[in-house]
Amino acid sequence: MKLPRLWRPSLAWRLVLLAACWSVFVLAVSGVVQTALFHQASVMRFDDDLREDAESLFAGSSVDDQGRVAAPPLTDPAATRAYSGTYWEIAEPNGAGIRWMQRSRSLWDSELAPPPDGLNSLRAKPGTPVFYNSIGPAHEPLRVAAMLTHLPGRATPVIFMTAEDLTPVETSAHRFAIETIIGLVVLGAGLILLVFIQVRVGLGPLFALEREVADVRTGRADRVAGDYPSELEPLAAELNALVAHDQEVVERQRTHVGNLAHALKTPLSVMLTESERHPGPLADIVAVQADAMKGHVDHHLRRARAAARSQSPRERTAVAPVLDELAHALERIFRDEQVTIDWRCPDGLYFQGERQDLLEMVGNVLENACKYGGRRVRAQARATLGQRLSLTVEDDGPGLPDDQLAEVLKRGERLDESAPGAGLGLSIVDELTSAYGGTVALGASTLGGLKVTLDLPAAEA
Amino acid sequence: MRILLAEDDPDLSRQLKQALGDADYAVDHAADGEEAHFLGDTEPYDAVILDLGLPKIDGVSVLERWRRDGKQIPVLILTARGAWSEKVAGFDAGADDYLTKPFHTEELLARLRALLRRSAGHAAATLSCGGLRLDPRAARASVNGEPLRLTSLEYRLLHYLMMHQGRVISRTELVEHLYDQDFDRDSNTIEVFVGRVRKKIGADRIETVRGLGYRLIPLEGETESA
Numbered sequence: 001m002k003l004p005r006l007w008r009p010s011l012a013w014r015l016v017l018l019a020a021c022w023s024v025f026v027l028a029v030s031g032v033v034q035t036a037l038f039h040q041a042s043v044m045r046f047d048d049d050l051r052e053d054a055e056s057l058f059a060g061s062s063v064d065d066q067g068r069v070a071a072p073p074l075t076d077p078a079a080t081r082a083y084s085g086t087y088w089e090i091a092e093p094n095g096a097g098i099r100w101m102q103r104s105r106s107l108w109d110s111e112l113a114p115p116p117d118g119l120n121s122l123r124a125k126p127g128t129p130v131f132y133n134s135i136g137p138a139h140e141p142l143r144v145a146a147m148l149t150h151l152p153g154r155a156t157p158v159i160f161m162t163a164e165d166l167t168p169v170e171t172s173a174h175r176f177a178i179e180t181i182i183g184l185v186v187l188g189a190g191l192i193l194l195v196f197i198q199v200r201v202g203l204g205p206l207f208a209l210e211r212e213v214a215d216v217r218t219g220r221a222d223r224v225a226g227d228y229p230s231e232l233e234p235l236a237a238e239l240n241a242l243v244a245h246d247q248e249v250v251e252r253q254r255t256h257v258g259n260l261a262h263a264l265k266t267p268l269s270v271m272l273t274e275s276e277r278h279p280g281p282l283a284d285i286v287a288v289q290a291d292a293m294k295g296h297v298d299h300h301l302r303r304a305r306a307a308a309r310s311q312s313p314r315e316r317t318a319v320a321p322v323l324d325e326l327a328h329a330l331e332r333i334f335r336d337e338q339v340t341i342d343w344r345c346p347d348g349l350y351f352q353g354e355r356q357d358l359l360e361m362v363g364n365v366l367e368n369a370c371k372y373g374g375r376r377v378r379a380q381a382r383a384t385l386g387q388r389l390s391l392t393v394e395d396d397g398p399g400l401p402d403d404q405l406a407e408v409l410k411r412g413e414r415l416d417e418s419a420p421g422a423g424l425g426l427s428i429v430d431e432l433t434s435a436y437g438g439t440v441a442l443g444a445s446t447l448g449g450l451k452v453t454l455d456l457p458a459a460e461a
Numbered sequence: 462m463r464i465l466l467a468e469d470d471p472d473l474s475r476q477l478k479q480a481l482g483d484a485d486y487a488v489d490h491a492a493d494g495e496e497a498h499f500l501g502d503t504e505p506y507d508a509v510i511l512d513l514g515l516p517k518i519d520g521v522s523v524l525e526r527w528r529r530d531g532k533q534i535p536v537l538i539l540t541a542r543g544a545w546s547e548k549v550a551g552f553d554a555g556a557d558d559y560l561t562k563p564f565h566t567e568e569l570l571a572r573l574r575a576l577l578r579r580s581a582g583h584a585a586a587t588l589s590c591g592g593l594r595l596d597p598r599a600a601r602a603s604v605n606g607e608p609l610r611l612t613s614l615e616y617r618l619l620h621y622l623m624m625h626q627g628r629v630i631s632r633t634e635l636v637e638h639l640y641d642q643d644f645d646r647d648s649n650t651i652e653v654f655v656g657r658v659r660k661k662i663g664a665d666r667i668e669t670v671r672g673l674g675y676r677l678i679p680l681e682g683e684t685e686s687a
Contacts, residue, residue: 258542261541262514262541262542263541265541265561265562265563266470266473266541266562266563268562268563269470269473269562269563269564270470270472270473270476271563272563272564272565272566273473273476273477273480273566274476276565276566276567277476277479277480277566290563294563298543302544324610324612324657325549325552325553325610326545326549327612327613328549328552328553328610328611328612329545329548329549329551329552329553329559331612331613332552332556332557332558333552333558333559335579335600336575336579339613340613340614341612341613341614342614342650343612344650344653355546356544356545356546359544359545359546359549360544360545360546362545363545363548363549364545
């Protein structure tokens, strides 16, 4: 089952998110536990002090002969100040409640509250302090220790109670909690940042592979060459195998077509020559048919090459050397006509495609210019916007009227029957350029003749 | 006129030998690259018709060897492969003309006549300048025996510089000799061509004399016999 593709997080996001969830959970739990433990420990220390106070209150008390309890002489000056937060009280059970007998001066005229469950817990453990929370006379939170015990010389039990303001404990616990939260948030952010870095570094080879594959596609590299970790090594090897297979298929196809076409050409030459040597009606038919066959072979050979190539425009070709070689070759071919080819091309200009194809396109256009033009051919290549290149070939021949310009590109159309050539030149140029996603435009040149402009994909230098 | 025909197809060879013989040429035939190279190396032919798809050594290699050895025989290449990449390779190797199979015999004969007429033309002396050689008859140049690939504008530039080696030549003078009258003369384009020729013959061979022009530098202690 496929999930709806509303949100597809990247690998990096998945890893970071997972790590973040876990970190946040662990940090939150540890924060809660730490705060609770701190609070518990503080209260325990507080309770120990209260117990000590209660026990010394008990130890210092005495009973007079009338059974009245006398409190010990005071040691803690805080207990004498009204509402100071430090209190004690000596009481006796009175029904379900208690009645005070002696109390610290700090209590003024209020009393300490009995434990929330009355006297049950006190009676259950006589001689042991019971701790509970209460509200003090100044509405402060109080921690109370109450101990029910018997004093010698007195029949009814006596309750010794000591109390202390809990506010300092609460405050420090609060502060501890805030500090803990801040610490944990910083730690959490640090952890997530670390995970993020780890993921970027860890997935680095994947990004490198992506760049290399892009290089192979755009023709800047012919295979994936990087050194990859063991998980990616098989993928890189498979990619290389795929590229090699692709190239091999294209190459094989081209070779087959080429072999067939070229194998036919020498027999065709023999037939042509033989027919010329024995003139007659049969020879005429042979000559005409052999010429037609030659045209078909040439045409389909070029078409097959154009089709085989357009699928793998991985290579890139420097434009200037191609123009140089073609100018050199064509000036020799048209030496008797004394054609001069003046070509201009910036050094760093690259065609996104194969050298053979660029030679074929530009070669045919230049050849046409030499053939139909006068003595002067101008070729100009330049980079244009959006990774394209524009190649203009102009001649100083008679040029073409507008209605014939469109006709030129038609297959096999020969405009000037007096000039030698198969007439397939520009149609193969058209096929090749469209195979590369380019265009051929015809126009009039300022030199007086035809202007052919090829628009082709350029490659990064 | 003595012609070397290097072609491996027996039928085509027989036909061509006959046609060339009918046109009053003396024809030697070589059926493979080794034989063709040997014959071309030892016999004084006026022209060679060279098939590129020869057994043993291919035609382009045979041609390259001749050119490397300084042989300037006019060569007409014959091939079934008509793609521009192959034509360019042929001219790069030093071919003078190119004919794609299948062809008409008259066309072959016409091309051959043109080739012979050109090579028989005005016999100008070979120019040399410290490792640089320029043969105006074949319109070829080489540097230290390595054939140079020059387009006609580059060739004209080098030719003019070599005719006036050691002298400073102004841009205007170069433009005038490079271009025909009807060409637009832009002295900046000279820099383009000087740059290209420098790339091909070595940057230090053409010196820029500030404000004056260019000078071809003859290397010292080197004398070349034409």
